[in-house]
Amino acid sequence: MTNRVIVFDTTLRDGEQSPGATMNLQEKLRLAKQLEMLGVDVIEAGFPASSNGDFESVKAIASTVKKVQVAALARANQKDIDRAWEAVKDASNPRIHVFIATSPIHMEYKLRKTPEEVLEQVSKWVAYTAQYTKNVEFSAEDASRSDPDFLVKVFSAAIAAGATTINVPDTVGYAQPEEFGSLIRYLIQNTKDSDKAIFSVHCHNDLGLGTANTLSALANGARQAELTLCGIGERAGNSSLEEVVMALRTRKDIYGGIDTGIVSEQLYPSCRLLAHIIGRPISATKPVVGGNAFAHEAGIHQDGMLKNRQTYEILTPESVGRKQTDLVIGKHSGRNAVRTRLEQLGYTLNEDQLNDVFKAVKDLADKKASVYDEDLVALVVSEVYRIPDRYRLINLSVQTAMSGMPATAAVELKVGDDLVRKASFGVGPVDAVFNVISKLVGRTPDLEEFSISSITGGTDAIGEVTVRLKEGRLTAVGRSSNPDVMVASAKAYVDALNRLDHKDQELSHGCSAEN
Ligand code: KIV
């Protein structure tokens, strides 16, 4: 058995399904390019039958990234499989990932099928998929709560019908590490022709065991791991890519040298990009990539670190791509310096994009003495990877007050081609700004979340604002960064409104599906 573990990244599919992690096409493409640089083997780009938006993103990713396999998810039915193939067929190595549930509870209540009927469906739809491509992955949804002997029958049938990857999901994060490892070993030992397929695992994190279960499965013969950056995904998320990769590298002694092809120096940049795109900062205590992962506060620890870093560090910050933030660009830096630095950070922009970013860098450098790498990345994300705007903030004036007086805000906004302006009050300046904007656009979404953090240090730091809005069934996250937190707040609010508007349009043109 080979020691090489295939990394199947599902940030753009299972990860994107998590509340508030929705990405637009440009953002998905950008992340897909970053995943390619990170060295993942397979990108699961989406679930094409679930919406036209997903279909278009999978199609765009399939024709853009060429060094990795691109997978599309499909339920076990003709419509889903045809749609998945249509979306993914231009990839250099396309994969269709077809799934059906196998646990008693899912078969009885969700599918309303007997185990025999499910088994028949597996053979039928895997064989149908294999007419399109030899790269067929089959998943038994809720496998960890399925009868292991039924799984053996299902997987034997799937391999006989042409599946080349067999995935064992712990769909509800129920499994325990030892139990899950033994299940994988049992399935590999008992499935007919198991050597004709690669066994894979897909672990959810409901009990905080996603990474532990994945590692246990790899130690027991699985050779594909389905992972997401920062562990984003349904409910409590999926097993974290960065954790699994660095656990294998750090404890070669335990895992017998099994390893992935991941370029670990790209782990932090990848997670940071994702955090920017979905507007959710990386938690400080997140293993491997969190802000505190390499911070040492206690005196005893600092003393040990000064004597020998290995006293308290099992990974080096450099090995996961965390370097000191460099001061790179100032007021007098030219276009070429900005282009070169962006390329070093992994952003290759076309001329128009570079113009927009360069202008934003100059504006920022006028207000702020030093432009750091983090500032640059924030500008690229807000200038280049944003959805087409219906609403645009033109001008803003805010006045705060004390002693029971309300704050006031006046805002000038473009709504389509119309320039509109209004003033209003609020209990504080942010409330006043949001009230005016809401009146100007004629929408009254609920504000579910509002957060401000500073990207770099100092009182002239860029403030990064995230706003989450809910309107009916739709939610949208908006974000913006600016040295003036009121401007960042207004822009983030407008960004979220644009995303709600975009989703409205997508819903009126598209369709949606339930798993
Ligand atoms: O969690 C799950 O079971 C899934 C499958 C579609 C693989 O995401």
Ligand code: ZN
């Ligand atoms: Zn899942």
